[in-house]
Amino acid sequence: MTAETKEIPASYATAKAFCLTSAFWMMVATFYGLLGATELIAPDLTANIGGIVFGRVRPTHINLVLFGFVTPGLLGAAFFFIPRLLGTPLYSERLGVFTALAWNAALVALVATLAMGLTQGREYAELIWPIDVAVVLVFALTFFNFTMTVARRQEKILYVSVWYVLAGCILTACTYALGNVIWRPNSGALVGIPDAILLWFYGHNVFGLLLTPLSAGVTYYVIPRATRAPLYSHTLSLLGFWSLIVVYTHIGTHHLLQVPVPTWLKVVAIVDSVAMVIPVMAFLINIWYTAKGKLGEIHADVGAKFVFTGTIMYFFVSIQGSFMALPDVQRVTHFNNWVVAHAHIGVLGFAGMIALGGIYFTIPKMTGRPLFSRFLADFQYWMVLIGMVGFTIVLTIAGLIQGNAWLNGETVYRVLPQIHVYYVTRAGLGLLIFTSALLGFYNIVRSLLPQRGAMP
Amino acid sequence: MKMTPLAVIVGSLLILATIVFVVVILPFAHTSKTVPSDIFRVRTAEESAGRATYIANGCVYCHSQSVRTIDWDLGAERIAQAGDYVADYPILLGSQRTGPDISQAGGEHPDDWHMAHFINPRYTRTLSLMPPFEFLGPAKLDNLIRYVQSLGFKDADKRMTRQRYWKAEAVKAYEAGPDANVAWLSAHIPQGWRDVPNPYPTSAAGLARGHKIYQDFCLGCHGPVGDGMGPAQQWIYPPPLNFTILKNREISGGILYYQIMNGITGTAMPYFKRDLESEKIWDVGNYVAVYFINDSDANTEPRGIDAAYEP
Numbered sequence: 088m089t090a091e092t093k094e095i096p097a098s099y100a101t102a103k104a105f106c107l108t109s110a111f112w113m114m115v116a117t118f119y120g121l122l123g124a125t126e127l128i129a130p131d132l133t134a135n136i137g138g139i140v141f142g143r144v145r146p147t148h149i150n151l152v153l154f155g156f157v158t159p160g161l162l163g164a165a166f167f168f169i170p171r172l173l174g175t176p177l178y179s180e181r182l183g184v185f186t187a188l189a190w191n192a193a194l195v196a197l198v199a200t201l202a203m204g205l206t207q208g209r210e211y212a213e214l215i216w217p218i219d220v221a222v223v224l225v226f227a228l229t230f231f232n233f234t235m236t237v238a239r240r241q242e243k244i245l246y247v248s249v250w251y252v253l254a255g256c257i258l259t260a261c262t263y264a265l266g267n268v269i270w271r272p273n274s275g276a277l278v279g280i281p282d283a284i285l286l287w288f289y290g291h292n293v294f295g296l297l298l299t300p301l302s303a304g305v306t307y308y309v310i311p312r313a314t315r316a317p318l319y320s321h322t323l324s325l326l327g328f329w330s331l332i333v334v335y336t337h338i339g340t341h342h343l344l345q346v347p348v349p350t351w352l353k354v355v356a357i358v359d360s361v362a363m364v365i366p367v368m369a370f371l372i373n374i375w376y377t378a379k380g381k382l383g384e385i386h387a388d389v390g391a392k393f394v395f396t397g398t399i400m401y402f403f404v405s406i407q408g409s410f411m412a413l414p415d416v417q418r419v420t421h422f423n424n425w426v427v428a429h430a431h432i433g434v435l436g437f438a439g440m441i442a443l444g445g446i447y448f449t450i451p452k453m454t455g456r457p458l459f460s461r462f463l464a465d466f467q468y469w470m471v472l473i474g475m476v477g478f479t480i481v482l483t484i485a486g487l488i489q490g491n492a493w494l495n496g497e498t499v500y501r502v503l504p505q506i507h508v509y510y511v512t513r514a515g516l517g518l519l520i521f522t523s524a525l526l527g528f529y530n531i532v533r534s535l536l537p538q539r540g541a542m543p
Numbered sequence: 544m545k546m547t548p549l550a551v552i553v554g555s556l557l558i559l560a561t562i563v564f565v566v567v568i569l570p571f572a573h574t575s576k577t578v579p580s581d582i583f584r585v586r587t588a589e590e591s592a593g594r595a596t597y598i599a600n601g602c603v604y605c606h607s608q609s610v611r612t613i614d615w616d617l618g619a620e621r622i623a624q625a626g627d628y629v630a631d632y633p634i635l636l637g638s639q640r641t642g643p644d645i646s647q648a649g650g651e652h653p654d655d656w657h658m659a660h661f662i663n664p665r666y667t668r669t670l671s672l673m674p675p676f677e678f679l680g681p682a683k684l685d686n687l688i689r690y691v692q693s694l695g696f697k698d699a700d701k702r703m704t705r706q707r708y709w710k711a712e713a714v715k716a717y718e719a720g721p722d723a724n725v726a727w728l729s730a731h732i733p734q735g736w737r738d739v740p741n742p743y744p745t746s747a748a749g750l751a752r753g754h755k756i757y758q759d760f761c762l763g764c765h766g767p768v769g770d771g772m773g774p775a776q777q778w779i780y781p782p783p784l785n786f787t788i789l790k791n792r793e794i795s796g797g798i799l800y801y802q803i804m805n806g807i808t809g810t811a812m813p814y815f816k817r818d819l820e821s822e823k824i825w826d827v828g829n830y831v832a833v834y835f836i837n838d839s840d841a842n843t844e845p846r847g848i849d850a851a852y853e854p
Contacts, residue, residue, distance in 0.1 A: 126672075126674065127641070127672050128672070130664070130665075130671070130672045130673060130674050130675070131663070131665070131675065133674070134663075134674070134675045134677075135675055135676075135677050135678035136678070137600075137678045137679070140600055140601070140674045140676075140678075141601070141604070141605070141674050142600045142601020142602055142603075142604055142605070142674070143600065143601050145601060145604045146601060146604070204599030204600060205599070206598060206599060206601070207598075207633065208598035208599075208601075208603060208633050208635065209633050210603075210604075210638060234548070234552070237548045238548070245546050245547070245548065245551065247546075249551075250546055250551045253548070253551050253552055254551055254552070254555040257552060257555070257556065258555055258556070258559055261556070261559060262559070265563065265567075274632060274633065275633075276632055276633030276634075277571075277575075277632075277633075278575075278629070278630070278631065278632045278633075278634075279574070279575075279577060279625070279628040279629050279630070279631050279632075279634055280574040280577060280625050280628055280634065281570070281571045281574045281575050282631070282632070282633050282634040283628075283634045283636055284566075284567065284570050284571070284574065285567055285571075286633075286634075288563075288566055288567050296559075325544055325546070329554075329558075332555050332558050332559065333558055333562070336558075336559060336562040336563075336566070337562060337565075337566055339566070340566065342638065343636075345609065345611040345613075346609050346623065346636060347623060347624055347625040348570065348574065348625070349570050349573070349574065352566065352570050355565070355566060356566075418613055422607060422637075422638070422639060422640040423639070423640065426638065426639070427639070489640075493613075493614070493615070493616070493640075494613060496615040497615075498615070498616045498617070498643065498817050498818050499616055499617075499640055499641075499642060499643040500643065500668060500670065500671070500818060501818055503670045503671070503672060504670055504759070510672075
């Protein structure tokens with residue numbers, strides 16, 4: 088099976104709209120991250136400005152990264168390659184652009200409501216009911232648009248990227264509605280321990296059934312295209328796809344290993360967390376063997392470079408994740424900055440890198456022109472890479488200091504001065520990432536605009 | 544395997560439905576029947592309103608509410624049980640401890656300490672990185688304090704009863720004047736501790752260590768010069784002790800050690816035995832004695848055999 092594409096007459100308005108959405112909200116999302124990081128080192132800097140108190144900034148950062156930057160970026164590429172892989176134009180560009188507009192409206196509402204303190208208080212499921220409905224709706228519309236495109240396809244065989252995008256959209260619409268307890272508009276929650284189990288089932292599925300499948304879809308498109316190589320193995324594609332859906336959905340309770348939830352559920356979560364090696368390695372071996380001996384081609388295309396780096400980060404974050412699900416490891420890593428480091432490898436290093444890569448890989452093909460500036464894109468690559476690896480290093484060190492000190496009987500307060508310097512470094516690296524988002528936005532806007540003079 | 548659109552969509556939905564049944568619905572079947580634990584009680588209207596403020600301001604992102612068997616910090620006297628959460632809607636377990644776990648925080652401090660701490664956390668805890676919450680206004684802060692004081696339910700209520708009893712006693716003693724106040728404070732220290740001088744000699748290094756501990760733990764209330772005029776002072780009653788009045792009032796190193804270790808329940812003076820090890824308490828006590836009381840009994844008899852490190 089190959090990622091063969093057909094030239095089709097299309098404006099790619101939807102794909103462009105999603106790329107712009109991603110680039111814009113990456114700026115806002117990383118600004119919120121930088122703001123939160125700054126507040127942790129200078130808590131009186133923003134004293135008594137209720138709208139940006141840390142507890143409202145943090146969920147805004149996380150939701151914007153997930154639903155503002157990464158998901159639209161991955162969908163931007165998908166709205167380009169799904170029609171190409173199916174040999175037919177998108178079912179409806181008007182519906183697609185409308186979806187993108189509705190998506191942006193939901194993101195604006197997200198920022199406003201969280202700033203006002205309107206939240207349901209559940210991590211990854213903070214958004215109030217009207218926004219929940221909007222999110223489910225935009226995923227449903229996206230799924231509908233893709234499905235109708237599939238129905239009109241000229242190419243008989245569905246390429247693996249199409250599987251992942253279809254599954255990612257429909258499964259997310261379902262688990263988002265379920266995890267946000269959408270049938271209870273006022274609270275969006277269950278009561279007590281069942282609420283924790285449902286929340287983390289959903290919380291982990293944001294990565295397992297949204298970011299990972301969409302990232303895999305983009306990777307399966309970009310890497311074979313950039314290397315002009317057929318996909319290494321159809322069997323591995325099948326194994327990776329189905330095992331991802333089976334295994335990833337079991338593991339949410341590994342967030343609750345130290346909480347009084349049923350032991351058998353913890354066992355399921357731990358066993359499946361280790362079993363995550365199967366979908367992860369099936370996917371990675373497939374991609375890496377496809378690219379074997381062709382790293383030069385990947386290096387030559389900045390989009391493919393982002394994507395390939397994302398696959399390496401996927402390896403690290405997944406193997407780390409499997410280990411972190413072991414109770415003995417969690418004695419040290421739970422509740423501290425180790426987990427924050429892990430989250431940044433996953434969402435910025437893996438899914439974020441691939442989202443940016445998808446955007447930079449597909450934009451020249453949408454416009455028929457090279458990127459406005461390859462240099463700026465490459466510069467952004469290094470800023471994101473250094474910032475993200477830097478995050479991982481300093482936050483992992485801080486987490487180890489916290490975790491070991493706590494095990495040793497030291498109080499949370501006592502450890503604060505020891506991790507301060509790492510918080511300062513983290514904020515500095517956050518500035519790097521935020522700056523890279525500004526450069527990226529400029530580059531992407533200029534690349535999509537009709538060009539009057541381009542930079543090298 | 545032929546991957547038709549139907550196979551992809553229906554197949555993944557069927558898998559999801561099966562797994563939802565296994566990892567969500569099956570556990571729901573018996574976790575939803577959890578019975579309340581021995582400490583559980585229903586929250587009052589004020590406490591529920593405070594909980595809403597807690598949620599609206601994202602307190603859950605820095606404070607867990609789930610004490611583990613391996614914990615030593617705040618709340619470590621009680622490991623979380625499923626029955627503690629039967630009325631939590633939503634549950635607020637939290638995933639980070641940027642600040643301490645507060646599931647059992649009720650009654651750890653009196654209300655006035657909390658008010659000073661919410662106005663600016665650095666007033667009571669100088670190293671804190673928690674945001675100031677003065678912007679919430681007095682009404683919401685009052686409810687928030689009611690919520691925090693309810694954490695731990697019946698255990699918290701017992702601690703609050705203790706806080707209120709000793710608050711009344713401490714206010715009475717404070718209002719009776721410095722002589723009566725100091726006598727009252729010392730009277731509640733076991734005689735053995737009162738008779739113990741600081742067993743270690745005053746040294747420049749020891750004073751420097753004491754100075755550092757004082758800045759990190761004491762300065763917010765007792766002030767940089769030990770006169771009880773730290774920034775938290777205006778929110779606290781009885782006000783933080785002015786150390787300079789302790790001169791010639793028979794304050795031993797043992798009294799200072801005991802008060803720092805154990806705190807004075809009812810007043811804003813917390814216990815520091817979880818934060819500070821023995822040497823740090825002796826050092827900061829001697830720092831206070833040397834600099835603010837100008838009367839240290841360090842290294843006087845009875846002091847036992849000199850410790851091995853002494854020069």
